[in-house]
Amino acid sequence: MSDNLRLVEGFSETEVRDAVWQCEGSKSPEPDGFNFNFLKKGWEVVKDDFLQAMNLFHETGHIPKGCNAPFIALVPKVRNPVVLDHFRPISLVGALYKVISKVLGERIKKVLPTVIDDCQSAFLKNRGILDSVLMANEVIEDIRRRGQSGLCLKVDFEKAYDSVRWEFLYDMMRKMGFHMKWIS
Numbered sequence: 001m002s003d004n005l006r007l008v009e010g011f012s013e014t015e016v017r018d019a020v021w022q023c024e025g026s027k028s029p030e031p032d033g034f035n036f037n038f039l040k041k042g043w044e045v046v047k048d049d050f051l052q053a054m055n056l057f058h059e060t061g062h063i064p065k066g067c068n069a070p071f072i073a074l075v076p077k078v079r080n081p082v083v084l085d086h087f088r089p090i091s092l093v094g095a096l097y098k099v100i101s102k103v104l105g106e107r108i109k110k111v112l113p114t115v116i117d118d119c120q121s122a123f124l125k126n127r128g129i130l131d132s133v134l135m136a137n138e139v140i141e142d143i144r145r146r147g148q149s150g151l152c153l154k155v156d157f158e159k160a161y162d163s164v165r166w167e168f169l170y171d172m173m174r175k176m177g178f179h180m181k182w183i184s
Contacts, residue, residue, distance in 0.1 A: 003111045008181040011054045011103060017043065019102040020050075023095070039095055053096050054103075061184055067096040115176055 025037035039046065057063050074087035081087055109125075116124065121131035136152065143150040173183045 003114060004177060004179050004182075007107050007111060008179045010058055011051070013047070013051060015103055015106065016051060016054055016099060017047070019099045019106065020095070022102060023098060034095075036095060050096070050099075054100065057096075057100055061181075063097060063100065067094045069094075 020036065020039055020043070023036040025040055026035060039050075053064055053067065070091040072089050072091055075090055076086060077088050078086045112124070119135075121127045121129060121135070140150070140152065170183055174180075
């Protein structure tokens with residue numbers, strides 16, 4: 001229950017600041033032309049406004065208009081680009097959007113070990129897809145050793161994870177007891 005409440009509590013200045021400082025400072029600028037170095041150097045000046053925007057998101061569930069509007073920029077892949085293939089499109093999104101995502105991501109990371117079964121071996125930190133292969137080999141060898149019969153089923157992970165519906169995820173989170181504010 002305390003994990004559930006932790007997911008939806010207000011944003012603290014410390015966790016917001018930590019999220020800002022985790023972001024690479026000199027990468028491409030935000031749509032407003034500033035990068036995270038600007039935000040870090042001017043933190044004492046902008047932090048109250050930044051925290052106010054974060055709290056507005058916390059209260060309403062909506063990012064203030066314009067803060068989550070991405071801008072597409074074309075970054076040259078080669079010297080003297082002349083055709084479109086010579087550019088890499090990147091999406092520039094605002095710092096607020098990135099920080100909200102990072103703070104929420106850090107919060108859910110702490111809860112995931114309690115809601116994801118130990119058998120889940122792929123797409124999680126410190127667990128690898130090859131763990132499943134080793135486990136499958138051990139199960140098959142155990143069945144052989146006991147002289148039993150069994151059935152092996154291989155699931156295509158890409159297809160399984162690409163076809164999850166949002167409604168299914170919402171329903172599962174409700175059944176697991178996640179707070180409605182987190183789900184929404």
